[in-house]
Amino acid sequence: MTRLVHVSAPSGSYEVKIGSGLLPAIGQEVRAVTKAQRCAVVSGTNVYPLYGDAVHSSLECAGFETVSLVFPAGEQTKCLERYGELLNFLTYNRFTRSDCVVALGGGVTGDLAGFAAATYQRGVPYVQVPTTLLAAVDSSVGGKTAIDLPAGKNQVGAFYQPSLVLCDTDTLQTLPERELRAGYAEVIKYAVLGDPALFEALKNRSVDLPAVIETCVRRKAEIVAEDERDTGKRRLLNLGHSFGHAVESRSAYALLHGEAVAVGTAMICRAAQSRGLLSEADRDAVIALLRDYGLPTETTYSADELLDTLRLDKKISGGKLHLVVPREIGRCDILPVPEEELRAWLEAGLR
């Protein structure tokens, strides 16, 4: 069974297809959404050996010429140097605006390849093929693409929607356990944001992964349709991310993105509870769920260390950071918090 979610963003509409056995049909799927003659498969050193052949042969059967570029796995690949390498690769291979980039991998591959696609010749079509849970439920959908700078995460990027997202859930079978757990941090995010039923199902472990992916993608699609460029409702998707990004950057990416989001979610729940905005019971339930999925909920960084990093957050504008604050399980508010109050929020989050 293939699950379909339609994303209707102001700058472009596309399908997210979720299900088992989709990879061998990628050629026909890409054919249906682009006029490309050539596809550049961008992937990572862990994923490409597992799925590269299947993708190439399907694309070639559908009549595409294919080339591939494989980067070292890991967040360090989301950098200016690799981005430049990818742009040069497309140029040397004489890619034109009507050709297509295929991002085969997790969020790192999707963010890097998506940003290259957004900017190469002012934009070429790209297809997201997420192979991690995190990428399936979040990063492959919605068109946020970015690379990191030494000074900060996701500092350079573009909103650029893919032409298709093809999520073959079979690929999740080879995902290392730690990466799967990290993906659950984003799933728990969606539950805390707006889905108490999903929260209960996660608690009871009565979840079917393709159904969970569909639920999360549907929620994201609704939000992106309303606020593609992150000026309002989309900020909700940053639950756990403001403090999480600071923890992630401080750890020099020793913590996985999802793990850092879990710490950030626990921190904002503690801070919200200490201000009377969230009940103790809901704070404890969120933290217990994160721990139950093997995710970290504490950090040893001090409020001052995190504040230094947080000050570089691109989401601070007009001297304020929009914090996503849980009010109860299934409901969060966006609070503009003045920069000078952030230390107190962080301190409360660390307690």
Ligand code: NAD
């Ligand atoms: P990732 O891309 O680094 O992948 C995790 C690891 O798993 C890597 O080592 C990868 O090689 C390996 N891997 C991937 N799929 C595999 C598979 N099927 N089998 C075996 N190994 C596999 O990490 P991620 O968690 O997918 O993504 C994190 C990135 O996503 C961060 O850079 C984060 O900033 C970004 N992100 C972006 C958005 C967005 O909206 N654009 C949203 C959330 C996160």
Ligand code: GLY
């Ligand atoms: N991952 C946050 C967003 O897509 O807005």
